[in-house]
Amino acid sequence: MSKAKVVLALGDDVSTDDIYPGRYMATVLPTETPQFAFADHAAFNAGLQGGGVAAGSVIVAGRNFGCGSSREQAASALKGHELVVVAKSFARIFLQNAINLGLKLVEVPEVAAAEGDDLVIGLTEVTNLTSGRRFAVRPLPAARQAIMDAGGLIAYTRRRLTRSGAA
Amino acid sequence: MGMTVVQKVLARATGRRVVSIGEVVEPAVDLAMSHENAALVINQFLEIYKGTGLEPTIWDPARIAIIFDHRVPAESPKTATNQKKVREFVAAHGITRFHDIRGDEGGICHQVLPENGYVRPGQVVVGTDSHTTSHGALGAFAFGIGATEMASVWALGHAINVEVPGTIGIEVTGALPDLVTPKDLILQLVGKLGAGGATFHVLEFHGEAIRAMPTSGRLTLCNMSVEAGATAGIVPSDEETVRYLREEAGVTDDVELMAPEPDAPYERVVRLDASKLEPQVACPHTVDNVRPVTSVAGTKVHQIVIGSCTNGRLDDIALAARVLRGKKVARGTRMIVFPASGRIYQQALAAGYVAELMQAGAVVMNAGCGPCLGVHQGALGDGEVALSTTNRNFKGRMGNPASEVYLCSPAVAAASAATGVITDPRNGGLA
Numbered sequence: 106m107s108k109a110k111v112v113l114a115l116g117d118d119v120s121t122d123d124i125y126p127g128r129y130m131a132t133v134l135p136t137e138t139p140q141f142a143f144a145d146h147a148a149f150n151a152g153l154q155g156g157g158v159a160a161g162s163v164i165v166a167g168r169n170f171g172c173g174s175s176r177e178q179a180a181s182a183l184k185g186h187e188l189v190v191v192a193k194s195f196a197r198i199f200l201q202n203a204i205n206l207g208l209k210l211v212e213v214p215e216v217a218a219a220e221g222d223d224l225v226i227g228l229t230e231v232t233n234l235t236s237g238r239r240f241a242v243r244p245l246p247a248a249r250q251a252i253m254d255a256g257g258l259i260a261y262t263r264r265r266l267t268r269s270g271a272a
Numbered sequence: 273m274g275m276t277v278v279q280k281v282l283a284r285a286t287g288r289r290v291v292s293i294g295e296v297v298e299p300a301v302d303l304a305m306s307h308e309n310a311a312l313v314i315n316q317f318l319e320i321y322k323g324t325g326l327e328p329t330i331w332d333p334a335r336i337a338i339i340f341d342h343r344v345p346a347e348s349p350k351t352a353t354n355q356k357k358v359r360e361f362v363a364a365h366g367i368t369r370f371h372d373i374r375g376d377e378g379g380i381c382h383q384v385l386p387e388n389g390y391v392r393p394g395q396v397v398v399g400t401d402s403h404t405t406s407h408g409a410l411g412a413f414a415f416g417i418g419a420t421e422m423a424s425v426w427a428l429g430h431a432i433n434v435e436v437p438g439t440i441g442i443e444v445t446g447a448l449p450d451l452v453t454p455k456d457l458i459l460q461l462v463g464k465l466g467a468g469g470a471t472f473h474v475l476e477f478h479g480e481a482i483r484a485m486p487t488s489g490r491l492t493l494c495n496m497s498v499e500a501g502a503t504a505g506i507v508p509s510d511e512e513t514v515r516y517l518r519e520e521a522g523v524t525d526d527v528e529l530m531a532p533e534p535d536a537p538y539e540r541v542v543r544l545d546a547s548k549l550e551p552q553v554a555c556p557h558t559v560d561n562v563r564p565v566t567s568v569a570g571t572k573v574h575q576i577v578i579g580s581c582t583n584g585r586l587d588d589i590a591l592a593a594r595v596l597r598g599k600k601v602a603r604g605t606r607m608i609v610f611p612a613s614g615r616i617y618q619q620a621l622a623a624g625y626v627a628e629l630m631q632a633g634a635v636v637m638n639a640g641c642g643p644c645l646g647v648h649q650g651a652l653g654d655g656e657v658a659l660s661t662t663n664r665n666f667k668g669r670m671g672n673p674a675s676e677v678y679l680c681s682p683a684v685a686a687a688s689a690a691t692g693v694i695t696d697p698r699n700g701g702l703a
Contacts, residue, residue, distance in 0.1 A: 118467045118558050120666040127645035128671050131343065131350040133312035133419075145673045169468030169501060173666060174645070175402040177312065177418040197471055197503055198402055202418035248296040248433040262320050262424040262432075 108234065109163045109189060111222045113149055117167035119192075121179040121199060130176060135206070138178045139185025153186050160187035163226070165218045167192065171199025177206070184208040191216055191224070191231060204249045205258035212243040274533025276439040277506045278474045281413040281530065285396045285430075293438045293537065298430045302412075303390055305337045305399035307381050309419055311354035313400060314361050316423035330365050331429035337369035337390055338362060339381035344373045344640040347648035379613025379639040382406040382495065382581035386487070387615055389521035393509030394530040398422065398431055403581050403663065405498045409490035410516070411509030411530055413474075416498065437503045439474045440465075441538040444481035446547030451697045453591070454489035455583055455661065455681035457481070457544065458496040459552035463562025464542065471501035473539065476532065481546035482507055487516035488585040495582050496663050499559040508532055551696060553659075554679035557667040565684055571694040573678075574656040576601070576685050579610025579637075580644050583661035586619050588682040593625040595686035595697050601633030602692030608635050608650050610642040634689070646671030659694060661685050 129141040143149050152158050164183070170192035171179060180202040183190065189209045193216060203210045213231050218224060222235035231240045245253075255261035275283065275290065283291045285299030306313050321328040330336060338358060346352035355373075362370045371377055371384050378384070382403055385391050393411030397404065400422045407414035417431070425431055442461065448454070461475075475497045482490070490507045497505030507513075509529040517523040551565040578584070578592050589611060601607045609629055611617035617639050620626050626636050643650030644662040652658055652675035660670075665677035678694065687697035 118560075120664075120669075122646070122664070122666040122669050126668055126671075128647050130309070130645070130647070131348060131354060133309065133354070134315060145668050169471070172467055172501065173402060173664060175400055175404075175416040175418055176309070177420060180418070194468060194471070196468065196501060198416050198418060201421060205418060205420045246435060248435050252433065258420050258424055259316060259319050262427055263322075263324060266320065266326060266427060267324050 108223045108225060109161050110159070111165050111218050111220055111224060112158050112162040113143070113164045114218060114220045115164065115166040118169045118172055119166050120173040121171055121176050122173055124171065124179040125176060125182050130178060133178065135181035135185060138182040142182035142186060158186060162188055163224055164188055164190045165192070165216060166190065168194045170195050172196040177202045180206050180208045189226065191226065201249070204245065204252055207257040210245065212245065213240045214243055215240050273537055274535040276474070276532045276536040276538070277411065277476055277508050277530060278413045278437060278439060278504065280532070281394055281396060282434070282436055284394055291436050293436050295436050297434050297436060298432050299396045299434055300430045301335065301398055301425050302395035303335055303337060303397045304422060304425050305339065305381055305385060305397065305401070305404065306422060307339050307401060308342045308351065308354060309400050310338045310358045312419040313422045313426065314358065316420045317426050320423055320427055330426050333366045334368065336367050336426065337385060338367060339371040339384045340373050340378065341380045342641045342645060343647055344378070344638065375614045375617070377614060379615065380581045380584065380641060382491065383585065383612035383616065386410060386491065387521055387613060389517055389523040392527065393513055394528060396431065398425055402498050403495050405502065405504050406491050406495040406581060408494035408497070408504050408506040409487055410513055411507060413504055413506065415504045435472070437472055437474045438539045439476050439536070440470055441541035442475050442477045443541055443543045444477065444479040444546050445543070446481055446545045447484060448481060448546045448549060451683045452549050452551055453681040453683060454485060454492040456549055456552045457546060458493045459554055459562050459679065460549060461542070461544065462496060462499045463552070463560050465500040467499065467558055467560040468501040470497070473502055475500070475502045475505045477505065477507045483510065486587065487512060488587050491585070492582055499663060551681060551684050551698070553684065553694065554665055556665055556676040556678065559663070559665060559679065565680065565694065565696045568678070568694050569696055571678070572657060573605055573659040573688055573692060573694060575650060575652060575658040576605060576607040576689040577643060577650060577658060577660035577662060578607070578682050578685050579612065579642055580662040581612065582663045583682050584610055584612030584616065586616050588661065589616070589620045589625050590623065592682045592686040593628045595683050596632045596690060597628065599632060599690040601689045605689060605692040606635070607633060607689040608637060608642065610637050611639045613639050643670050645669070659685055659688050
């Protein structure tokens, strides 16, 4: 397990409007959405665009991350930068979109971290190397494990179709 | 132990007698709805079939509905091109429940679906829109999904890996006072539960205030259930559901009602007394930041918005016209009205509401989502404040992170239009 830096620390109820503003919703392709990730957080977006944010960097947030709209762009935009989201909890549709697209989410109900902190993200706990504190990971819904194992929903559904096609 | 409405729906949709809370099921989908984001669904749908040697085939084109509403008429060449691609796909795949940009049959998806009788009690309805929860008003289990998940539904015909959700009972006694509306009820409930308070749960509405409520109001309740994080809101279908389907949706075939069983398991029950309810306002920048209108009265408002999938129905427009009657929209404040569908627009025209609102100074726009999602038809300037009957007030929601959005009922919105400041409609027009 390698170190990952917290590049953005946010509070509760971060909405999909915040992650991916509605005015960019006509842009739909996962190859094109990453440019608008957190577009209204100008400095952070500029950092992402400028290549100054390493793959595997972490966004830390409070409860109900990804609330609001079902827009999948919010997940694909973050996935495009290979970001990891560590939050106290996630909104349902965002959680499912992330799993379907392979965006890494880690639910850590007690997490405390600030921008610049270094984290080690394990399967059962997250360690904040900067503060020295450790936090338990809450497993994602088991029902979604098959999709994660398949590498996302497209691959999962493709496999189901070809299996039934062969039968 | 008995089953809640959502358990009964999922049992039916999986061909089982019983389903238990928490178990994972793959329900057959009765109706799969998308709007402009069908462009992304199509992309993901074709992606699924890549390299398989199989012809991309929709499991049942008759069960798909596509409604253009988010950007109508198109605000940009990009949107227009997406809409064009969707039209071509719809024609190629024989999708008949397609509602294009039209004054006769167009409108917001969450009004077009019920008013055409597409949604029935006991159905499983999925939509690539978080406010798909609206359709629980007709006793369906209706929930929002992402575009890739919808592509999977188009291919397989069922939703995969659905955990049977637990249910929170909402018991509303009493009768709503005059000028206090279902919107005030759901705002108060979202404030009580919190923005994530019902995540992975269903809200099931009961009580005399719900039984007395027309389907239009039930749509408002279920629409905003997602603002408490709920997977769905459901009003058990009853004689009002049948009335709506027969009289307003033109349904002539059999309608089967579905009630919860008497010993159904509710995780908890939240009780509200409608008769004691005051008009409510959700303050910036979260929907659960709810206060009585009296505590924010006097706040200057630059733009009033009446409409959306939450409050763009005929009774909403009628209420706004009634509250504004004999008054004018205050100078320095603009008022924009968006009927929820072409049919509602025509009904509002026939009833004289459109003329009344225009004579008062309101601008009446075409049916659609309008400025709710921050794309067009009512952008806010830096530092401006909107008071809106829509469902979300997140920072930047109406397109400008330097503006503020307050949410309220059509009565509060119309009363405030006349004064230019947030106003309690029960005060006869005094701020």
